Amino acid sequence: MKILHIIPSVASVRGGPSQAVPETVKALRNQGIAAEIATTNDNGNDLLDVPLNQCTEYQEVPIWFFSRFSPEVNSIREFAFSSQLTSWLWQNAANYDLLHIHAIFSYTSTVAMAIARFKGIPYILSPLGQLCEWSLQQSARKKQIYLQLIEKPNLNHSQYIHFTSELEQQEASRLNLISPSFILPHGTAIPNNIPNARHRLRQHLKLPTDEPIILFLSRLHPKKGLDYLIPALEKLSDYRFTLVLAGAGSPEYETEVKSLLVSHGIQNRTHFTGFVKGEMKDLLMQGADLFTLTSYSENFGVAVMEALAAGVPVVVTPGVAVADIVAQDHLGYVAELDVAAIAASIQQALDHPQEIKEMGDRARQFILENYTWDSVASKLISVYQDIIESQIFLLSANINDK
Known part of the structure; x- marks a missing residue:
């Protein structure tokens, strides 16, 4: 099983979710899953000093970094546009059994879903709270237009939407999305004990x-x-x-x-x-x-x-x-x-x-x-297996019909 996780940034300054994805991939790999990450070199207002356009060991997991477009205008910079990532996904996304895409309202995530739809690659979306009521109220007009014209079709073509809590699932239900969803919380790393x-x-x-x-x-x-x-x-x-x-x-x-x-x-x-x-x-x-x-x-x-x-x-x-x-x-x-x-x-x-x-x-x-990462990874693997097996079944049925 080969899984590609896609997220706009893994920089620490982007908060918990950007740290949770590498932890997820690490736990998946510990259980024998060939999981990798594709992302940009975003680091808030700066850029990460990492090798680009190649697979790099970063935070103990394999990550493909691509250059983020970095103009002076903050709103454009935050959109995390990357032509390099686009080209690489177009050429390589089909090499994976499943894409697990994190975040919405970002170029990185949007283009990954669009490519997956065009090429018929199954994908899961983790919206990372961006479908919650408070988030949608920020820059509400822009998000409503973006959601209706672009993201809603992407959301509705995902095999599953992954929520991390019942509250997130409940708030997103107001959008009347048609894709099935499941709830699986993030894991938590147990820190080494510091004496005194x-x-x-x-x-x-x-x-x-x-x-x-x-x-x-x-x-x-x-x-x-x-x-x-x-x-x-x-x-x-x-x-x-x-x-x-x-x-x-x-x-x-x-x-x-x-x-x-x-x-x-x-x-x-x-x-x-x-x-x-x-x-x-x-x-x-x-x-x-x-x-x-x-x-x-x-x-x-x-x-x-x-x-x-x-x-x-x-x-x-x-x-x-x-x-x-x-x-x-x-x-x-x-x-x-x-x-x-x-x-x-x-x-x-x-x-x-x-x-x-x-x-x-x-x-x-x-x-x-x-809430250990190993227990979360085990549950996520079951979801991946169900999706991949159903895709194989559908492909087999289509071949037999012909």
């Missing part, structure tokens, strides 16, 4: 050893709800805590966030780390007391699951698709997207450190038992 992570993190940040740390670790973007989290923390001025903001976004939005911290009087209680990865990311996750993601909309919530895997309870809002899991299994708190409600949940956590510790222990065990 709590003490080491406080040493690194030059904080007292008993200082409560509240962590936000995600891409800095308006949908992440920092305009609710920061005012909520202002309400807790009588409590000891340090907020760690770990992430990067557009320069304009980073300036907006820093202004919010000043206007709500918590800039002196906040560490702004910028984008983190590797050991520093693990140290933040394992050394924090509480993880927060108060988003308007998340089709899954990769960072939330990473925090739970590190044994850190969370505060999330209902727009984060894994909120139901958090509530049902008592892995943290689910607060309405409301300043007072978020403040109350964080206050509850700060008031009950023993309860927080028990939640964290339960969270790590929950991830180990339910």
Whole structure:
């Protein structure tokens, strides 16, 4: 079985889904599937320094990188146009049994689906939350035109649409798509344990050893709800805590966030780390007391699951698709997207450190038992096999009819 995953970018700055695809491919290959990735060299405003037009070992998986068109106009650059990728897909897509295409409203994904349709290659689409209500409301007119003229036919010709949560599937159902769908969450990598992570993190940040740390670790973007989290923390001025903001976004939005911290009087209680990865990311996750993601909309919530895997309870809002899991299994708190409600949940956590510790222990065990990449890959392989076998059956039936 030979599978090609196609995504506009695997750069860390693009957030959880761009990291989830290489992890998926790695787990598939560990189970004997010849899986590869085709993508651009996109890296946000920059470009990845990688070999182009050849298969490269990157993040421990084979990836074909192609040049992204990079004009000064941001909206065109974000569309991830690549003539090299187009030519390569046209010549090579038929060498794979199945294409697994990630994201919509991007040239990379759109052209991959169009080529697959023209050549009769089966494909699955993972929309990565872009069919959720909040996402469709952003640049709504452009997206509605694009959806009706281009993406809806592509969506309706896919063998399956892959959603990562019931919430994502429910919100997409309003579009009345005809392709069948299935729900399969992302897996979660279990981080290596860092001895004395709590003490080491406080040493690194030059904080007292008993200082409560509240962590936000995600891409800095308006949908992440920092305009609710920061005012909520202002309400807790009588409590000891340090907020760690770990992430990067557009320069304009980073300036907006820093202004919010000043206007709500918590800039002196906040560490702004910028984008983190590797050991520093693990140290933040394992050394924090509480993880927060108060988003308007998340089709899954990769960072939330990473925090739970590190044994850190969370505060999330209902727009984060894994909120139901958090509530049902008592892995943290689910607060309405409301300043007072978020403040109350964080206050509850700060008031009950023993309860927080028990939640964290339960969270790590929950991830180990339910959300490893190997278990996700096994389920995905079953879907691939069903599609490929049905295609073989249809081809055989057509030959016999002739």
